[in-house]
Amino acid sequence: MEEKRHMVGGISRKTLERLPVYHHYLEQKEKEKSETISAPLMAADLKLNEVQVRKDLAMVTKTGGKPKMGYQIRELIRDIEEFLGYHNTNQAVLVGAGSLGKALLTYRGFEQYGVEIVMAFDSDGRKVNTKIGGKLILPFVKLENLCQRMNIHIGIITVPAHSAQEACDHLVAAGVKAIWNFAPIHLKVPGHVLVQNENMAVSLAALSKYLYEAEKEGR
Ligand SMILES: NC(=O)c1ccc[n+]([C@@H]2O[C@H](COP(=O)([O-])OP(=O)(O)OC[C@H]3O[C@@H](n4cnc5c(N)ncnc54)[C@H](O)[C@@H]3O)[C@@H](O)[C@H]2O)c1
Incomplete structure (x- = not known):
């Protein structure tokens, strides 16, 4: 089971993370x-x-590198995009239109990666029926019904940790198959649902540790 969590569509997460x-x-x-x-x-x-790089590229490109010349950059970009599905737009919803949610809703770059956030949900009545980045904020209670009707497959969780499992359960019940989780909590999901955790604490810990070691070694 643990092994399965490291694989996505038969490819290791590590490999998938290198492709972008x-x-x-x-x-x-x-x-x-x-x-x-x-x-x-x-x-x-x-x-x-x-x-590793050669192995990764061999997996995504049909043309392969030519001796001395290497790979055609344009072709390689196109092959990676095709492999990662950047050209198929998937609609996503966001749960929790707070500080982080607002930043994600106003960011215009996700569509380049095949993800379009179409609306958001929040439990705070003061935010409901307002718009952020042109996206409507709807009441949390409407999440399941709307996501089901719109056949949404991606959910983004930006609620506080104590509300994240509840948000996740509603997304899964609505048919969401992939979750991008920003809350610092381990989410329990059925086997067919993929959770991608974005844990900024992990990145910061790596930076801190690097600086600590560098200081110790007088670098
Ligand atoms: N702000 C950051 O830079 C940052 C960075 C890393 C991780 N995170 C994580 O992202 C999450 C959100 O952080 P934030 O700073 O945006 O918090 P925030 O308090 O600004 O926003 C949270 C939003 O979620 C809503 N909410 C709460 N419970 C809900 C529920 N059950 N259903 C629907 N909406 C609900 C709140 O009304 C609020 O609008 C947290 O889990 C936090 O740990 C935030």
Whole structure:
């Protein structure tokens, strides 16, 4: 079961998490007017293992790299987008239109990754029927019915930790299959539902530890 949680559609989460990194890097290279890229250069720039990069790219691209020339950047970008489903737009709803929810609702970049937040739900009557980033905030009690009717498959949780499981249960009951969770809590979901946790504390802990070690070593 634990093993299954590390896999998404037969691919390891770690691999899946590297693909958007490659995508972003390649877009940057394209902006700099590069047309081709080699696996060793990508690996060195991204501080990754070269064999790993080659393996990941072999999984997403049909064309493969050419000796000396490497990969065509445009083709590689297109292949990664196709692999990750960036071209199929999935509608998402957000639960909890507070500070973080507001930031996500006003961010325009998610559509590039195939996700469109269509509306939000909140239990605070003062927020209901207002709009944030052009998206309507609806009463939490309407979540199940509306998500079911609209066939929504992605739910974003930005409520306080103590309300997150409740929000999650309603999303799952409404037919949501993938949850992007920002609340610092482990959510219990049925086996067919994928939870992607965004835990900023983990990233901050890594930064703190790095600085602590660097100070100890006098770097
Ligand atoms: N703000 C950040 O930068 C940040 C960063 C990392 C993680 N988080 C996490 O994200 C979550 C939200 O943080 P925030 O700072 O935006 O909080 P917030 O208090 O500003 O917003 C929470 C919102 O959720 C609503 N809400 C509460 N219970 C609800 C329920 N049962 N159903 C529907 N709506 C409900 C509230 O009315 C409020 O609008 C928290 O779990 C927090 O730990 C926040």
